[in-house]
Each structure stands twice: as C-alpha cells, then as structure tokens.
Amino acid sequence: MLFDLPSHDTLYAALLARDPAYDGRAYVCVSSTGVFCRLTCPARKPKSENCTFFASIGDCIEAGYRACKRCHPMAPAAESDPAIAALLSALDERPDIRWSERHVAQMGFDLSTVRRSFKRQFGMTFLEMARQRRLREGFEALSSGEKVIDAQHSASFESPSAFRAAFARLLGCAPADLHQGGLLCADWITSPLGDLIAVSSASHLHLLEFVERKALPRELSRLRDFAKGDLGLGRYAPTDQVEAELRMFFAGKGAKFNIPLAFHGTPFTKDVWHALCDIPAGETRTYSELAKAMGRPAATRAVARANGANQIALLVPCHRVLGADGALTGYGGGLWRKQKLIEIERQYTKGRAHDPS
Incomplete structure (x- = not known):
C-alpha cells in the first residue's frame, strides 16, 4: 500500500536510475500521460510532480491509469494466468467491442474463474475494467470538443441510446446536454484512489466526487440548476490547482x-463542512465530538447527515469522522477508500510529531 512504500523522492530516484530492485514492488502513475509503468521503463522520464507511486497494479488501475505499452507492467500477471493474458490482449486488440459475459464465455473461459482471477490480481473484474476504459474515453472525447456521435464511437458504444444511458448514469444528463465551457465546467481527473469528477467556476471549486458515487448525478443536477443550465465540459484554474x-x-x-471552495447547502450544513476542514490530517473525530466542537452537542444526527451530504471529497475531509465506537461508517466513496485515506494521512501526524516548531 502507498504508505508502506519508500518516500516519493527515493522512488523517483529509482525511476530515474531504472533500478531493477523495485521491479514488481512499485509502479509509477504519470498524470501527464495517464499511464502507469514499471520503474525500469525505458520511456522518457516524467517530471517528479507528475508521478504518483503505488505498490500494486490494482491501485494503479483503480486510480484510472492505463498500462504502459513499452514496459508492459501487467505482463507478469498475464504470464501467470492464460485467461488474464488472453482477455487483456483481446481488450487491447478489440476496443470496438462492448464486452459482456457472453464474449468472455465465447472465448471458452469460465465466468466465475475469470471474475476471481481479475479481482485477485487487479481489484476489479474484467468487465468493470472494460467499462471504465470506455466511459473515460467517451468523456475525454467530449471534453476535447468531439461531437457526441464521434465520442460514442471513441467509447465503443454500439448505439447512441446506450451511450446516452451510460452517461446519464454517470453524470445525470445526456452527453448532448454538456457543451464546451460554461459558468461551471466539469472535467475528469485521476487520483491514487480512483477517478473523480471536478466541477469548478473561474474562481472556486464546487464539486469533487469519485465517478462511481451514487449521489453524483443528483449533485450535478443541483449544480446545473444553480448555473441555470450553464454547466459544460472543460476546466478552469481551480481544477488544475x-x-x-x-x-x-x-x-x-x-x-x-x-x-x-464553493459550498452549496444550508447554513448549518456549511458550518459542519467548515468544522470538518478544521480537523487536522491524521486525526479523527466522532460525530458527537464534531457536534460538541460546533457548540451543538444535541445535533449529532444532523451533523452526520450534513457529513454525508458533502460533495467536495478529500478537501472537506468527511473521511476523518468515525462512529461512536471508532468504526468506519458512512463514506459515499466506499469504506475501503476511507480506510486508505486514514492510513495515508498517518504520515502527516508523524511529520508533526517530528516538527521542532
């Protein structure tokens, strides 16, 4: 996992040196290209600020990166399992196919075996991997200014209705409803914990959510209403930042x-979000502790509801709030992400402990 790896500087030095000692133990995700590589990759080396390092291929895939075609980081997993090798090869060779269980079965593979193999190696099923690739390619095509029909073909959807339906599930609207630019602009960005949708105006960030969050279409609909329909594709400076x-x-x-940050909610909800931002990285609070800190000790349930309504993930750290017994509870991005975020942030607690100031 990320927090068990050597420091970023150590791994970046290993990348520059193509150190074979880290082969299979660490991988680099390059934000400027959207690919992940072995540290021994012969490709031109990226800038340090464009690199994020992970201990597993699964983490790279969950973060939305594609495998490098020069160093083939997924090759060892494919070599160890003929089914994985055949399906990954087919996925690359036939991007026009809308993959289904029928296609997998027609290749002669047992569906349950394939599902377990991909889950074990990559943390997602083959069909989930294929669908994520298609949706991202469609979004990127639209963001670059392509027509809806061209984006549909780029994403390998067989029909306009299927493409519209997939987009509606993700963004809460048809692709044709998203024009280039606008008062608010939505764009797709990657993170070590998965792909996110960011919505910003020229001056503020309004939303940051993981793409599979169930509340995302509803949240985008509210922002579209706020912007009087002027929500488009693209990015402003807050998204870059x-x-x-x-x-x-x-x-x-x-x-x-x-x-x-632009908060969209009631005054009480906004107060809760501001209180969340006051929790230092590496520390946690219970809902009741957060309510007491706000001077509203009887409002624990209301605080929990406001916590769940947060639509700016990571930056408004609702992942730092736990149940009364210290258990992980109620994180829209998934409890596994909440656990990873808490673990990642422990490094900042250690840093404060050693800070002489």
Whole structure:
C-alpha cells in the first residue's frame, strides 16, 4: 500500500536510475500521460510532480491509469494466468467491442474463474475494467470538443441510446446536454484512489466526487440548476490547482489545500463542512465530538447527515469522522477508500510529531 512504500523522492530516484530492485514492488502513475509503468521503463522520464507511486497494479488501475505499452507492467500477471493474458490482449486488440459475459464465455473461459482471477490480481473484474476504459474515453472525447456521435464511437458504444444511458448514469444528463465551457465546467481527473469528477467556476471549486458515487448525478443536477443550465465540459484554474495539490497530498508532500471552495447547502450544513476542514490530517473525530466542537452537542444526527451530504471529497475531509465506537461508517466513496485515506494521512501526524516548531 502507498504508505508502506519508500518516500516519493527515493522512488523517483529509482525511476530515474531504472533500478531493477523495485521491479514488481512499485509502479509509477504519470498524470501527464495517464499511464502507469514499471520503474525500469525505458520511456522518457516524467517530471517528479507528475508521478504518483503505488505498490500494486490494482491501485494503479483503480486510480484510472492505463498500462504502459513499452514496459508492459501487467505482463507478469498475464504470464501467470492464460485467461488474464488472453482477455487483456483481446481488450487491447478489440476496443470496438462492448464486452459482456457472453464474449468472455465465447472465448471458452469460465465466468466465475475469470471474475476471481481479475479481482485477485487487479481489484476489479474484467468487465468493470472494460467499462471504465470506455466511459473515460467517451468523456475525454467530449471534453476535447468531439461531437457526441464521434465520442460514442471513441467509447465503443454500439448505439447512441446506450451511450446516452451510460452517461446519464454517470453524470445525470445526456452527453448532448454538456457543451464546451460554461459558468461551471466539469472535467475528469485521476487520483491514487480512483477517478473523480471536478466541477469548478473561474474562481472556486464546487464539486469533487469519485465517478462511481451514487449521489453524483443528483449533485450535478443541483449544480446545473444553480448555473441555470450553464454547466459544460472543460476546466478552469481551480481544477488544475486541485489536481496539482492532490498529487502533493498523495506524495506525502502536504495535506493543505488552498483552493477556494464553493459550498452549496444550508447554513448549518456549511458550518459542519467548515468544522470538518478544521480537523487536522491524521486525526479523527466522532460525530458527537464534531457536534460538541460546533457548540451543538444535541445535533449529532444532523451533523452526520450534513457529513454525508458533502460533495467536495478529500478537501472537506468527511473521511476523518468515525462512529461512536471508532468504526468506519458512512463514506459515499466506499469504506475501503476511507480506510486508505486514514492510513495515508498517518504520515502527516508523524511529520508533526517530528516538527521542532
């Protein structure tokens, strides 16, 4: 896992040196290209600020990165399992196929065996991997200004209705409803814990959510209403800033975010979100402790509801709030992400402990 790896600087030096000692033990995700590589990759070396390091291929895939075609980081897993090798090869060779269980069965593979193999190696099923790739390619095509029909073909959807339905599930609207630019702009960014949708205006970040969060379509609909329909594709400076600051955060170089945030909620809800931002990285609170800190000790349940309504993940750290017994509870991005975030942030607690100031 990320927090068990050597420091970012150590791993970046190993990347520059193509140190074989880290082969299979660490991988680098490059935000400028969207690919992940072995540290021994012969490709031109990226800048340090564009690199995030992980201990497993599964973490790289969950973060939305594609395997490098020069160093083939997924090759060892494929070599150890003929089914994985055949399916990964087919996925690359036939991007036009809308993969289903029928296609897997037609290749002669047992569905349950394939599902277990991919889950074990990559943390997701083959069909989940294929669907994520298609949706991202469609979103990127639209963001670059392509027509809906061209984006549909780029994403390998057989019909406009299927493409519209997939987009509606993700973003809560048809792709044709998302024009280029607008008062608010939505863009797709990657993180070590998975792909996110960021929505910003020219001056503030309004939303940051993991793409599979069930509440995302509803949240985007509210922002569309707020902007009187003027929500489009693209990015403003706050999206660039959050992408850069997230890289620093996951690299262990800083837990402070300086992006101006736009909160959309009741006065009480906004107070809860401000209180969340006051919890230092590496520390946690219970819902009742948060309510007491706000001077509202009887409002524990209301605080919990406001916590769950947060639509700016990571920056408004609702993951730092636990149940009364210290258990992980109620995180829209998934409890596994909440656990990883708490573990990652422990490095910042250690840093404060050794800070002589």
